[in-house]
Amino acid sequence: MLSANFRLRCGGNLCYFAGEGIVLIGNMKNARSANVAAPVDAAPFENIVRLENVQKFFGAIQALRDVNLSIGRNEIVGLIGDNGAGKSTLIKVMTGVFKPTSGDVYIRDQKLDLDNFSVSMAHDLSIETVYQDKSLGEKQPLWRNFFVGRQITNRFGFIDIKREKEIANQILMDAIGFRGAGIGVDSTVSELSGGERQGIAIGRAMHFNADLIVLDEPTAALAVKEVRKVLDFVKRIKNSGRACVYIEHNLAHVHEVADRLVILERGAVVAEITPQDMTVAELTDYLISLQHEPGER
Numbered sequence: 001m002l003s004a005n006f007r008l009r010c011g012g013n014l015c016y017f018a019g020e021g022i023v024l025i026g027n028m029k030n031a032r033s034a035n036v037a038a039p040v041d042a043a044p045f046e047n048i049v050r051l052e053n054v055q056k057f058f059g060a061i062q063a064l065r066d067v068n069l070s071i072g073r074n075e076i077v078g079l080i081g082d083n084g085a086g087k088s089t090l091i092k093v094m095t096g097v098f099k100p101t102s103g104d105v106y107i108r109d110q111k112l113d114l115d116n117f118s119v120s121m122a123h124d125l126s127i128e129t130v131y132q133d134k135s136l137g138e139k140q141p142l143w144r145n146f147f148v149g150r151q152i153t154n155r156f157g158f159i160d161i162k163r164e165k166e167i168a169n170q171i172l173m174d175a176i177g178f179r180g181a182g183i184g185v186d187s188t189v190s191e192l193s194g195g196e197r198q199g200i201a202i203g204r205a206m207h208f209n210a211d212l213i214v215l216d217e218p219t220a221a222l223a224v225k226e227v228r229k230v231l232d233f234v235k236r237i238k239n240s241g242r243a244c245v246y247i248e249h250n251l252a253h254v255h256e257v258a259d260r261l262v263i264l265e266r267g268a269v270v271a272e273i274t275p276q277d278m279t280v281a282e283l284t285d286y287l288i289s290l291q292h293e294p295g296e297r
Contacts, residue, residue: 045108047072048212048243049094049127054103056089056267063089064100065268071212076234076244078258080251082287086267087247091214094245095129096122108211128205129214136189136197143168143185146204171203195226195233202233206240213237214245219253231257251287255280265290 047070056064064086071077079087092098093105096118105112107125136145143165152160152167168185189197198218205213215234219227234257237244248254254261255275261283263271270290278286 045073045110046070047106047109050106050109051090051094052104052106054090054093054100054105056093056098057101063267064093065266067103067267067269069262069269071243071245073211074238074241074243075259076238076246076257078254078261079245079247079264080249080254080261080283080287081264082291084266085264087264088216089267090264091129091216091245091247095119095127095214123208126209126211127214128208128210128212129216130198130201130205130218131216136201138190139188141186141188142172142183142200145189145200146171146207150208167207171207193226193229194222195229198222198230199233202237206237206242210242212243212245214247216247217249218246219248219250227253251283252280255283263287263290 050070051067054064054067054069055062067086067090069090079090081087089098093100099114099117105114105117107127137148143161146168147164152163154160165185172183172185183192183196189200192200202213202215202218218230218234222230231253234244234246238257238259246254246258258275261271261273261275262269263273263286271286273283
């Protein structure tokens with residue numbers, strides 16, 4: 001007896017069965033070799049990710065409470081809230097790190113079998129996460145960082161270094177916009193500033209055709225000049241037709257780039273607003289007020 005949703009391979013393509021039919025996600029041979037970005041827009045959809053009534057317990061501690069959230073196409077969604085609000089847990093459920101205790105997760109409007117959902121499957125479904133400072137190898141050149149785990153190989157199975165460098169240079173020039181003389185594909189990560197490192201990680205996700213890029217506090221501990229670089233990279237995500245979930249403590253940063261703001265408090269979504277609804281000062285006051293209303297939930 002087949003489960004309601006499961007993954008299978010379809011002649012080199014990744015597919016999954018969604019109850020009423022098989023949905024083609026993309027050509028995995030191309031995606032894994034990185035020769036071309038894998039096509040994923042095989043069927044029309046409204047939301048890249050949708051969570052319905054998601055709860056997550058760690059023992060007796062409830063980290064997420066009946067979360068309902070959708071991430072549409074080509075939008076930047078800011079996820080904000082105090083420490084311990086559940087932001088990190090939410091994105092880990094969304095990206096296959098944690099299995100929710102209850103509730104449903106949909107990718108491109110197709111319900112997933114959560115017993116099989118994993119980080120690897122999220123990557124296959126074109127969902128990428130960029131963490132604060134853990135996505136790159138410090139001593140490795142940029143071209144190697146772009147293709148970690150997704151090396152381009154020739155017909156003999158050896159890494160095609162020339163091709164990887166050509167594509168890495170294209171990403172630097174086009175996707176990220178690095179045109180300075182001091183940064184090239186052979187530069188090591190240790191030579192880059194904090195903002196430039198985030199740009200490399202974001203550019204890598206864009207190259208692998210991620211429909212959704214999750215950014216976990218990308219401006220943390222960065223100087224003002226570097227913050228501006230990262231915010232420009234975030235805008236490039238939307239301009240390229242992709243969606244982004246942007247977790248940020250600095251309200252001014254997320255307020256500037258987000259199309260929609262989702263506010264978490266004690267594991268629950270308590271508000272969804274647009275930046276036009278509240279100024280940064282009003283948003284700050286609202287978040288402070290939540291700390292004085294423990295009895296509401």
